[in-house]
Amino acid sequence: MKITARNGNLIGKPGAIAVCLFEDEVKSLKLAGLNKKTVDELKKLIKSAQFSGGKKETLTHFAQGTQAPLLILQGLGERSEFTWLKLRHSVGSVIREAKGNKAKSLALFSAASFDSDLEADTTAKAIVDALVLGHWSFEHYKSAKKPGHAVANVDVYFSTLARKNAATKVIPAAQIMAEAHNLSRDYGTHPTNVVTTDYLKAEAQKLSKQGVKVSTLERNDLKKLGMNLILAVGQASVMPPRVIIMDYNPRGAKKSLALVGKGLVFDTGGLNIKVAMMEEMKSDMCGAAAVLAAMHAVAKLKPQQRVIGVIGTCENAISGDAYRPSDIYTAYDGKTVEIGNTDAEGRLVLADTMAYIADKYKPSMMVDVATLTGAAKIALGNHADGVMSNSERVSKQVLAAAERAFERMWPLPLYEEYGDEMRSAIADLNNTGPDRWGGASRAGAFLQEFVGKTPWAHIDIAPTSYPALPSSLNPRKTANGSATKTLIELAIGE
Structure with missing residues (x-):
């Protein structure tokens, strides 16, 4: 068009x-x-x-x-x-x-x-x-x-x-951003027999022709690095777990932004099997879809800062080799995690992925995007996504970017008590809290344990990601492309 x-x-x-x-x-x-x-x-x-x-x-x-x-x-x-x-x-x-x-x-x-x-x-x-x-x-x-x-x-x-000239200046970038939004919707709507972990890798590798360095951490790499959380989640599936890294690094860049997406290509819940709406769990990679589509836009828009797009991807399947409630694993950064529920898997994948990126790339700012908790949807309904952060400055940046992107986001708290409730009696952390209350903030507090001192924000897109509410902008039974343009706005700045 x-x-x-x-x-x-x-x-x-x-x-x-x-x-x-x-x-x-x-x-x-x-x-x-x-x-x-x-x-x-x-x-x-x-x-x-x-x-x-x-x-x-x-x-x-x-x-x-x-x-x-x-x-x-x-x-x-x-x-x-x-x-x-x-x-x-x-x-x-x-x-x-x-x-x-x-x-x-x-x-x-x-x-x-x-x-x-x-x-x-x-x-x-x-x-x-x-x-x-x-x-x-x-x-x-x-x-x-x-x-x-x-x-x-x-x-x-x-x-x-004058108004025509002002519009002319913004149309090219606005169209690139909107087309990235549609690409994210494509990724999130395709079924899992198409969007596999190999598919995500292939889509990322297309960026190599546009000046983006693409690399992956494969199963053996994950083992050597001690990224046992993502390995545990993916061990029951025939699909290989991996971390995909897309590094846009322009000459002279002084700041760096890491965008990390949860890429669960399907989530059965594991041994704590989902009892309803499992057919929608192809959408558990919508965070990865947002990051991948945003990086395609970044490659075209060429912002001045370094942008590192990262996807932690695997499938949470069921087999005799599936990880179990009560298992304990050591994360990349050395923390031990007791598994309270195998259906709280996205935070495990993100934990290893973000800990690795924080350690190896030391970004100026990191933002993760994930369909993480039903609790966020209970809190916010279908019309806004939740934002949590260890930095008021970063939180304000994310919310301002969302406003520029015409996406609704709302701040949720990360009080110290939420982190206390994620402690385990026999390990450092448990991947679930003691009861059902405050689930979105508890999940955010769990993730905060793995970012170190990196200024960071977490966007829980479970409220709006899938299925999109039918409207003039969204057909029924499709993904919404949530947070894609917010990530692009963060990458290109104000």
Whole structure:
């Protein structure tokens, strides 16, 4: 999809024209850029269909003699309640209507919303994000293949040259970030018989052609290094456990950022077997999906700081060789961990992975992303992910990056008492707490034990990662791509 910011009158004859309207604009429509016949047809449509401009209100009409055969009216709701989130959902509805009606090109207009008090560059960024995300679909496994259709060109019209120029500057990077988000959704939606630990390695190795150094720690390497936690989790599976390291290191870089993703390609729960919704556990690698997709964007955007993308990946399977509750293992950094529950496996994989990265790479900052706890979903529901950190500065950076990425995140506490509750009577740590309470923060406190003095944040994406809530930006039964753009924002800076 080619997205272009424009100013002035409509150029060419697009397959569809879409107009976004606030409720207070509907009765007295004034729209520069379109000819009188097209505007009159829109006014007639508004009246005949009793279009009110309410949020989530979409009206599609095929017309003759207008500047495009397909006209789309999209409501924005009340002006006083307008946000970038609402803008994104509105634009997502528009692109889905255009695609569904087989328009090959789209001209997007607004009487006021693209020229509101919201910053022009961020408005353009939100529009691009919504166009790319709303256009995405996942049909890789449909046997009855439908003819592919895509909206190839989108022109977004702004009322002033200054706003058009501001939008033009941000569109390329915004599109790269949104396409990375879609790539993350692809990774998280594919089944485990496709997305194996070998698949993740192969996807990472593609970055080698873009100046990113890719290396792996294989099973024998993990054994030599004493990374016994990840080995324990993966020992029942035929899939090899590994740590994948993608090192983008530009000349002159003074700071380094490590992005660490949990890559459980499938999680049965182990011997503490899951009793419900196991079919969704292909999504337990969505943290790895976010990191891998973010690194593809980093390779294109080329930020000034060093960015080390890391994936700890394995499968938590069941066999006669599976690790057991009550087993005790020694982690990379020498701490001993008693296994209280084999279904608390993600923190074990991350613990070894982060301890190794903190020791060998000494990053200026480290952020891990994981579908770690159902407790985070209980705390936050489906609409925000949890952030925990050993540094107020890092926490603020992550939350600010999430806001720039249009992703909702909320700080959760890491009080000392949570760490105390993860102590074992016979080892240094237990991978579960004494009861069900505070599970998200206890898991974060466990991870904190393995980062040393590295400024660090943990993002628990279990609340939003899978399945994505169906909306104009998300088809049903697919991964959400959670945290992908937040990681990219952290990599490129403000």
